[in-house]
Amino acid sequence: MTLDSHIHKVLWTQDQILHRVTQIAAQITLDFNAAPDPPLLVGVATGALLFFADLVRRIQLPLSLDILRPQSYGSDSLSNGDPSISLDLKLGVKGKHVVLVEDIVDTGCTLSSLIAHLEAKGVSSVSICAFLDKLTRRKVPVKLVGDGKFYRGFECPDHFVVGYGMDFAELYRNLPYIGVLKPEHYK
Template identity: 40%
Template sequence: MPTSKKGPKSKLPHPDLERVLVSEAAIKSRLKLLGREISDAYGDQEITVIAIINGAVFFSADLLRHITSPVRLDCIRVSSYRNSTSPVSEPRILDTLLLDLENRHVLLIDDILDTGRTLSVVIAEMRKRKPASVKTCVLLDKKVRRDVDLEADFVGFTIPDRFVVGYGLDFAERYRNISCIGVLKPDLQNPPEWA
């Protein structure tokens, strides 16, 4: 795994992080509250959760443990970033769902809402399946990057315009397993040797 060669070793959870933006403890605390918000919103109604993977794997797994409403789970894979810090193309849905969504309450879970293009494409696809409702839940909301008129129904944290990794978020499929959310050092974003 690439690491920065600058500066002495730090107390950060990974040497490639410039700083921690959201600590592991803050994530755990917020997920309990978020699970309660979602449970209160749906009550005893069954929710069909659609996790957008790979980014939302950690978030979805941990969040679902705090939701008391009945849950069905499916996953969908969407391509938009590849090996870049910015979306390189219009998002494409790569997988089909196994669960029937007709007349079901759908909750889409994603790791980050920035431009809004990925979530917009997935919402449009879900609505074609005639659900009773579609709501969205994101771990991170980066409002300054929004290209489309879209707000998530449930939000973990609102963050500034920094490129973040950890807790499921990646750069070129690296860093997902860091337990916090941190800002990736600028000299490691889009290095040519990773291409």
């Protein structure tokens, strides 16, 4: 049985993904080109790492990079709604413009927690760069900080998706596309 046989359907192909990542990187470059200080891009591990790597290679600005690791899913297909941070930032963020790079914004609970965490550290602004935005599942509104912006790759339908860094029980991250996992593989 191949990895692809676990996928019900493909929502976005590798080519569509890379095209959209290039567009987002161009917009971030444009938005921060005239800023007095370059932004700090913070990737949300582990799901956003592939998106984060592709994105930062396409942004045409000097950048600082760091990683945060929240935990809210475990081995389940639903967020527990109460994320904790198991790996914090290495770099100082006080007074900085942070672009938080997420794989998917679902309920908004994890994102809200991360934004509050960054605010407590004294950031100047927080922009959100979410590869997927699942608006139908939102419980907590996205709150930007300062003059932050919201960058979105794709609006995601209410399916359990995997690939391009996103997983179920740590599997399927290596798919080069975004696909809907067959129910028998996550129940």
